[in-house]
Amino acid sequence: MTATERNTDVVHAERFTDPGLHPHKLRLADTDPQAAKRTERIVTLLFVLSVLGTIGTLVAYVAVPPEGPTSSVRLSTLLLGLGLAVSLLGIGIAGIHWAKTLMSDHEMVQERHPMRSSDETRDGAVADLNVGIAESGIGRRGLLKGAFISALALFPLTIAVPLIGSVGGDWNISKFKHTLWKTGMRLAIDPSGRLIKAADVTVGSVFHVIPDVTQEYRESHEWITEKSKAVVLLVRLKPEDITSEQGEGWSYDGIIAFSKICTHVGCPVALYEQQTHHLLCPCHQSTFDVANGAKVVFGPANRPLPQLPITVDDEGYLVAQDDFAEPIGPSYWERLK
Structure with a gap:
């Protein structure tokens, strides 16, 4: 590549400027408190639905054990599958809806920097995380927070209870x-x-x-x-x-x-x-x-x-x-x- 070609490339590169971020669009929940409250109730109900799915799974495991005739095994499998599906979908859909409608959606740009950031940058990142936590509303929305924690805390029981119940199984090889x-x-x-x-x-x-x-x-x-x-x-x-x-x-x-x-x-x-x-x-x-x-x-x-x-x-x-x-x-x- 000649010096003229390199100079031409530099000139062409200078023609393009950083377009930056698109103007931020506010969501309905950002401008209407009633809409935000309505969305909060929906997310809470989804977490509650997950809790009910977990409880239903445990009840199905106890009430219809996967043993006996084929029809009983099929019914147990169906009920356990439905309970797990409701429990997982409740958590997943609630998390997505919460993130899209209530949590902060402001775009942030971080310039590339050496692997180890300066103390000021690290403090700033922690501050940004704290701002994000505050804007997510988890601190001031007690009911939503309780439903969220309950759904996550109870879901592992759908796996742990059947697993513990099978520990004393038949090991007659x-x-x-x-x-x-x-x-x-x-x-x-x-x-x-x-x-x-x-x-x-x-x-x-x-x-x-x-x-x-x-x-x-x-x-x-x-x-x-x-x-x-x-x-x-x-x-x-x-x-x-x-x-x-x-x-x-x-x-x-x-x-x-x-x-x-x-x-x-x-x-x-x-x-x-x-x-x-x-x-x-x-x-x-x-x-x-x-x-x-x-x-x-x-x-x-x-x-x-x-x-x-x-x-x-x-x-x-x-x-x-x-x-x-x-x-x-x-x-x-x-x-x-």
């Missing part, structure tokens, strides 16, 4: 070692519960399978937990394509069944690629070879999927020979591999 599957239990399609005959399973087809239990048990809260451990993916291959010798005799005419619970962190493994016989976990891309005992061929999982030994009964229905030979799902403190 032996339940991870067993599922509902037992000798002679029939395989059923998830979620319809229709039983599966070996003749219904064609080569290359995939079935999502659950144990055959009574309708009454399927409506219980216990079923939700037990089903999550017992879900199975059933695939039919050509018998000659099965290369694994592990669990020999556990399949029937190319029909094999493996746990759907990934051995990495427990996501449902359900993406099957027919040509490669690979089974993919969508969470972290762990890949298992169904034709070779569901051994890991890619990804962070470090164990094969447990195989469910199956056969057929006298009527041709697929049944379990026994439970899984090893615990399903990811590792835990008594099982590192």
Whole structure:
């Protein structure tokens, strides 16, 4: 760049002046005391609504505990969700409305300065903060201040009470070692519960399978937990394509069944690629070879999927020979591999 060009740039830069801030526009609450009072009441009511939402959440947790039949769990979840929503929205909307209508909205400009400001600048910043606190009205609006503090103080109870209530929960880890599957239990399609005959399973087809239990048990809260451990993916291959010798005799005419619970962190493994016989976990891309005992061929999982030994009964229905030979799902403190 020549000296002439640099001088030209300087001249052009001098043509532009700092436009400064736009003229400040007063809000209705700044000029009308009645409007300010009305806004204060609205904000206070929103904080009170948040308090009521918190109380409602605690009442719902005690009155409708998340246990028992499925309908009770769903109702409890709905009530807890509504209570939390009202509590959080009350605080959030009240804070936004307060900031936009009552707190000071004067624009302030602070020039850039070294990281450590002078004592005078620091004192000035503290003074500005005190002015902002005073102009927010929190000091002279006692009712609003009380509602604000009450909403913030009570909201943590919506998290703390359920958390404390669950501290003494069931820590029996032996339940991870067993599922509902037992000798002679029939395989059923998830979620319809229709039983599966070996003749219904064609080569290359995939079935999502659950144990055959009574309708009454399927409506219980216990079923939700037990089903999550017992879900199975059933695939039919050509018998000659099965290369694994592990669990020999556990399949029937190319029909094999493996746990759907990934051995990495427990996501449902359900993406099957027919040509490669690979089974993919969508969470972290762990890949298992169904034709070779569901051994890991890619990804962070470090164990094969447990195989469910199956056969057929006298009527041709697929049944379990026994439970899984090893615990399903990811590792835990008594099982590192």
